[in-house]
Amino acid sequence: MSCSQCRPSSSFSNEGNFHIRTDHPVLLQSLEQYFVTNRIEVTFRQEVLTISFTSLSLLQSICEDMSEKFNSSAKGSFYCAISEDSVENKPYLSWISFPHFLKRIQHEDLLEVIQHQLFTTYSQPIMNLRTNEIYGYEFLLRPIKNGPSFNPFELFQMAQRSGLQALLDGKARIASIKSSALAVPKGMKRFINFLPSSIYDPKHCLATTFKAAAEAGVDPEDLVFEVVETEEIADIDHLKSILTAYQEQGMKVALDDLGAGHSTLSVLRELRPDYVKIDRKIISFCDENTAQQEMILQIVQTAKEIGSIVLAEGIERKEEAEFVFRCGVQLAQGYYFGKPVPTENVILTAK
Incomplete structure (x- = not known):
């Protein structure tokens, strides 16, 4: 790259x-x-x-x-x-x-979205299960109002296949930082996705991200950068160097999709992220499935050993929220607590 x-x-x-x-x-x-x-x-x-x-x-x-x-x-x-x-x-x-x-000429509509940044951010609340208060928001890329429609997964897939992944990933990170500065009060965490494969030299490639945070006046402590669910961990040493680069700037890092696919407990122990996000497939109807319950307990125990905070994704039922809380999960996210909304709407409820 x-x-x-x-x-x-x-x-x-x-x-x-x-x-x-x-x-x-x-x-x-x-x-x-x-x-x-x-x-x-x-x-x-x-x-x-x-x-x-x-x-x-x-x-x-x-x-x-x-x-x-x-x-x-x-x-x-x-x-x-x-x-x-x-x-x-x-x-x-x-x-x-x-x-x-x-790929670019076959998907000229998506190319225009990337080139001209025809996307915005939506935000989904992350809840503190103990206090039942908003702990922070995850920022998600979505089409702009009255702009071209697209599926975010397909947009990133096209970007990867056309050599534009680094460009799109960087623009999305900066857009999330800027929009969060206007909508989310200081002290609330802002969870922002990133693709490790788009960052070949952490200190060089992330310089614009760090600059955007400084210019927007966002406290580095409030930023949490997480490995997105579509990204396989092919080079764990490279990923370590990226997470370290974020942490050296005072920012936090999260490992997504624990319990599914590439994200295993051994990876968790080696990377030692600040936050651990349990995959929604493990959370869905976890109150009724003993195998899922065992996995959740293992993740919580491992996170406790390394000092990570655990977040359960995809909570859609009261029973799921209550069960993960009993297991020791501190944070939760999902439709049960709130769907993603345009980030500019967050300011109405967050302040």
Whole structure:
């Protein structure tokens, strides 16, 4: 991953020049022959193939045909760029891999959402089970009012497949920090998701996050950054370095989805997060399932040993809330306590 992946990407023009290059001369010849065979006019200058397009639908069709024609190895070697001018007139093009380019043009609507930050934050309350008071809020990415509709999971999935994951993840973190500064009073925690794979160098990649918190006047102690549920822990040492970078700034960290998939008790002991979030699948009807009850008790005991605070996700019934409280769970979140609402509405109830 490079710093370029955190920079805004270029928009697609309705017409222009589509440039392709590769470090493999044989593949370049094969690509040129492919265009000639399909009666697509092509120019070849400075080891770059260029074709003109007069509509985005035409460009998408060409790219999808290329994707079917060439194997994964070949497609992985192709790099693409768009310009209104020739290569000679614009020598410093912004090149991206063909697989990333294809995903961007296939999902131009989601690309616009990421590029122009056409999203907002919703907030869901997190309750202190002992006092029955709001402890903090989790901030969630949602479409803006009267803007393009999208599914947040699909947006992040597209971002990952198109090389825009770091850009989207960073924008989402900063948006959550800024909106929380306006809506949530000091002393309340703000739980903000992040993708470890979008952060290749913690101190460098998180600099904008730390700067945003300082400029918004948010107390670092009030920020809790959590590993999102879609992220697999492939490199635990790398994740440790990210959590440490947050903690060195006075911020807190949370490990999500304990009891499901990749998040195990051994991972919990090794990472020693400030907060532990029990997966909703373990919480759902836990008052009726002995296996789930045993898992909850194990997580609570392990968290107690390492000094972590436990939060139960997905509480939808009174019985679930009462059971986890009896088990020693301190915090809870779910529709039983409140659904996510636009963050600007939080100020009406939080202050």
